Amino acid sequence: MVKEAAMIRLREAIDVTKEIDLDQPQIPPEQLARIKIRMRDFLEAMKYIQPTVLREVIVEVPPEVHWDDIGGYENVKQELKEMVEWPLKYPRYFEELGVEPPKGILLFGPPGTGKTLLAKAVATESNANFIAVRGPEILSKWFGESERAIREIFKKARMAAPCVIFFDEIDAIAPARGLRVDSGATDRIVNQLLAEMDGIAPLKNVVVIAATNRADIIDPALLRPGRFDRIVYVPPPDENARFEILKVHIRGGLKLADDVKDGGDYKYLRDLARRTEGYTGADLAALVREAAMLALRETIRSNTNQVKPVGIEHFEEALKVVPPSLSKQDIARFEEMARNLRRTLRGGL
Ligand code: ADP
Numbered sequence: 001m002v003k004e005a006a007m008i009r010l011r012e013a014i015d016v017t018k019e020i021d022l023d024q025p026q027i028p029p030e031q032l033a034r035i036k037i038r039m040r041d042f043l044e045a046m047k048y049i050q051p052t053v054l055r056e057v058i059v060e061v062p063p064e065v066h067w068d069d070i071g072g073y074e075n076v077k078q079e080l081k082e083m084v085e086w087p088l089k090y091p092r093y094f095e096e097l098g099v100e101p102p103k104g105i106l107l108f109g110p111p112g113t114g115k116t117l118l119a120k121a122v123a124t125e126s127n128a129n130f131i132a133v134r135g136p137e138i139l140s141k142w143f144g145e146s147e148r149a150i151r152e153i154f155k156k157a158r159m160a161a162p163c164v165i166f167f168d169e170i171d172a173i174a175p176a177r178g179l180r181v182d183s184g185a186t187d188r189i190v191n192q193l194l195a196e197m198d199g200i201a202p203l204k205n206v207v208v209i210a211a212t213n214r215a216d217i218i219d220p221a222l223l224r225p226g227r228f229d230r231i232v233y234v235p236p237p238d239e240n241a242r243f244e245i246l247k248v249h250i251r252g253g254l255k256l257a258d259d260v261k262d263g264g265d266y267k268y269l270r271d272l273a274r275r276t277e278g279y280t281g282a283d284l285a286a287l288v289r290e291a292a293m294l295a296l297r298e299t300i301r302s303n304t305n306q307v308k309p310v311g312i313e314h315f316e317e318a319l320k321v322v323p324p325s326l327s328k329q330d331i332a333r334f335e336e337m338a339r340n341l342r343r344t345l346r347g348g349l
Contacts, residue, residue, distance in 0.1 A: 004045035009037045065120040071248040071281065072241025073114065079232055080105070080122045084207050088126040088162045091205070102230045103200050106170070106223070107211040108341060109234030110326055110334050112282030115211040116168060118234065122209070123164040131157055131165045135172030138189065146173070146185065147192040154196040154206070161205035170210035174219045190219055197227050213334075215341045223345050231345055233338040236280055236326050243273035245281050249288040250310075255295075257311030268312055278324030278331070290318035 013019040013035050020027055020035070067077055087094055087101030094101055107115040116132070123130040133153060138146050157163040167173075174190045200206050210228060212218060222228050237245055246269045250256060260268050276284065291314040299308040326334075 001042065001045050001049040004049055005037050005041040008044050009035060009041045065117055065124055067121050067125060069248060070114055070117050070121055071243075071245030072237050073118070073234065076118060076232055076234055077121075080118060081125070083230055083232075084122045084128075084164065084209070085126040088128055088205060088207065102207070103197055103226060104208045104210065104222075104228035105230045105232060106215075106218075106228040106341075107209060107232050107234055108215045108338060109213065110236055110280060110330065111213050112280035112325060113234045113236060114281045115234050116166070117281075119164060119166040119209045119211065123166075126162065126164075128162040128164050128205075128207075129157075129160040131160070131163060133165065133167050135167060135169035135174075138173050139185070146189045150189060150192045150196060154200075157206045158204070163206050165206065165208045167208065167210040169212060170222075171212045171214040171217050174222050175217045176219045190221065194221065194227060215337045220344060223341075229345065231338075231341055233341075235334065235338070236278070236331050237284075239273050239277075242276050242279060242284060243270055245284045246273060246288065249285050254288070254292060255307060255309045257309040259312045260310065260315070268315070272315060272319075275319075276324065278326040278328070280325055283322060283325050287315070287318050287322045290322050291315045294318060 010020075014022060020031055070077065083102050083105055093099075107118065109115060119132075120130060122128075131153060138149055153165060157165050173186060174193065175186065197208060200208075208228075210222075223231075243266075247266065250260075250269075260266070262268065276287070279287065291310050294314040294317050295308045295310040299306070302308065
């Protein structure tokens, strides 16, 4: 940082104030002596130099994900709006009414159902910054420094407020006692996390959202009031949500054949949605991508300069290559875990 501050000052002296003339054969020492590095050079340098611990913590200035980039999940969106967007946008109403907004929200559901997308969208739509942290990274990248990393993340969030901190795979850093491989380290991290969350004053414009698909192994201490005391279940998409998700993914200018578009009715996509039980949002995105790749391959092979639009035959072919990631049993297991989680939460209140 010191070096950077010096460079900033030097650049100014050469380019802006012309205190130094580089054309002379030798720069007179008295000219150099007059140039002093000021506080503002250090402050400027700080913008470019990140503390090592935080190199991986990237504050995204409102991520570009909007509500309509997420197909379906209207209830979940509404819940997140009320829990995150409203307190960040209308803190005064909450204060006047004496309503305490949640500090922590736990998104629970199978992988690939759009939890990360939802957290990003709620940040964007609330004009908040976004810090994403993956649970396993806290343990591995910052080995031995994990508590400090947690402290720094919260510090950074407070500086970037309004801010959403998103902990993906929270179960990696906060598994229930007894399930931990190295209980000493994870205990310290959990304690640090709890201390930071307890320390967030209400309405200080920092909201913590965590996501997990292993609600069964999360430390119950995290679920007490004032911590992750709101749980939002993000289930596998139902038929209607699957249709909406397919539409989101063809929206970005994908060239569709008439048999798929069918005058804007997308009857075929409705049919596809009905037939894709067990497909998550991520699976459906992969399905559309695969269908597009098949059309592309045909285009290139045909050697005719004619771009082949994506048609029913491509989707049908793609279905054979992209399997659903959830079985009926998986879905039942997630429903069961969601019920247990809600029970734990109510028990704790
Ligand atoms: P999770 O965090 O639940 O594992 P992600 O949010 O990372 O899931 O989703 C992975 C990808 O799957 C997204 O980038 C997106 O392309 C797609 N996806 C998942 N759910 C949806 C959805 N509801 N609408 C549109 N795309 C989705």
